Amino acid sequence: xQSVSQHNHHVILSEAASLELGCNYSYGGTVNLFWYVQxxxxxxxxxxxxxxxxxxxxxxxxxxxxxxxxxxxFNLRKPSxxxxxxxxxxxxxxxxxxxxxxxxxxxxxxx
Amino acid sequence: xAGVAQSPRYKIxxxxxxxxxxxxxxxxxxxxxxxxxxxxxxxxxxxxxQNNGVVDDSQLPKDRFSAERLxxxxxxxxxxxxxxxxxxxxxxxxxxxxGGFSPLHFxxxxxxxxx
Numbered sequence: 001x002q003s004v005s006q007h008n009h010h011v012i013l014s015e016a017a018s019l020e021l022g023c024n025y026s027y028g029g030t031v032n033l034f035w036y037v038q039x040x041x042x043x044x045x046x047x048x049x050x051x052x053x054x055x056x057x058x059x060x061x062x063x064x065x066x067x068x069x070x071x072x073x074f075n076l077r078k079p080s081x082x083x084x085x086x087x088x089x090x091x092x093x094x095x096x097x098x099x100x101x102x103x104x105x106x107x108x109x110x111x
Numbered sequence: 112x113a114g115v116a117q118s119p120r121y122k123i124x125x126x127x128x129x130x131x132x133x134x135x136x137x138x139x140x141x142x143x144x145x146x147x148x149x150x151x152x153x154x155x156x157x158x159x160x161q162n163n164g165v166v167d168d169s170q171l172p173k174d175r176f177s178a179e180r181l182x183x184x185x186x187x188x189x190x191x192x193x194x195x196x197x198x199x200x201x202x203x204x205x206x207x208x209x210g211g212f213s214p215l216h217f218x219x220x221x222x223x224x225x226x
Contacts, residue, residue, distance in 0.1 A: 004153070034214070043114070044154070044202070044217040090153050097167055099144075099215065101153030 002027040004093050004102035012108045013081055021076040021105050023091030032094040033074040035065055036101075039087045047089070050074065061085070083111045113137065115218035117203050123224045129191035132221045136185070136205030142166075144215065145178055145188050146202040154202055160186065193225045 007022040025031065035047040048059025055067040065076045074091060086109045091102040116135040124130050136143050141162050146154035157176065158168040163183040171178070175194070180186040190197055200222050204215040 006153075009151075043219045044204075044215075046214040049214065092153075097159065098156060101146075101155070103151070103153045 002093060002095050002098070002100050004091055004100050006089075006091055006102035006105050008105050009103065010106050010108070012110065014110050015083055016080045017109075019076070019078040019081045019085070019107070021089055021091075021107070023074045023076065023102055024072050025074070025091075025093045025100075026072065027093065027095050029095060033065070033067060034092040034094070034099075035059065035063070035074075035076050036090045036092060037087050038090070038104075044090065047076070081107075081109050083109045085109050115203055115205055115216055117201075117218035117221055119221055120219065121222050121224075123226065124193055126195055126225055127192040129189065130193055130223060131187050131189045132201050132203075132223075134186045134188070134203030134218060136203070137216055140205035140207050140216070141183075142206045142208060142213075143180055143186050144202075144204040144206075145186070146204065148200045148202055148220070150199070157188070157201075190223075193223075195225050198223055198225045 003026045005024045033050040036044045037047045038044045048057050050057045050067045058064045063078050067074050088104045088106045090104045093100050118133050143160045145157040147157050148154040157171045158178045159166040160180045163180050178188045200220040202220045203218045206213040206215050
């Protein structure tokens with residue numbers, strides 16, 4: 001069965017710091033990769049997605065992620081975080097019909 | 112467009128009681144999903160419908176959980192009888208077609224507490 005691992009459960013940063021959240025998956029076939037975000041009190045929203053082509057994917061609000069096939073990774077990055085980025089971030093992998101989520105990383109940005 | 116609607120937002124029941132959750136997906140979305148999100152974990156797929164047919168229910172505890180989407184529109188998820196470990200947020204999501212190529216749109220969820 002496929003699995004998705006997010007290495008950091010909690011991350012605390014100051015505003016303007018750079019962000020990188022790790023995501024690794026275990027599946028050898030073709031996958032599609034996603035990052036979802038859940039702001040406090042809101043529903044899950046799609047942040048960005050990778051299907052094929054350029055492995056560096058740009059999403060909303062200045063986020064980007066890089067697919068490294070050899071490392072089975074899809075890390076999320078942002079050069080300079082803002083207080084409004086405080087949220088929980090979920091990596092997800094689509095294989096066949098099944099979308100599998102990682103355990104999530106809770107990000108707190110201090111003003 | 113209107114989002115995915117779920118009700119109730121919160122539910123508290125005692126173990127061994129039954130409970131039902133309702134979901135109305137975005138109009139025109141053929142695929143509907145129910146996910147269970149236990150505190151501190153990512154969402155776990157319980158069941159996936161394509162129109163009114165079940166695509167995947169391999170992770171649904173069928174001895175106590177059931178779900179239906181009779182007319183291919185709204186859906187209900189039932190737990191009978193509930194256990195303490197069923198305490199979680201139950202998320203409904205929909206997409207225009209099967210698979211993640213059409214991103215899932217999530218509802219706000221129903222937070223269930225079993226005491």
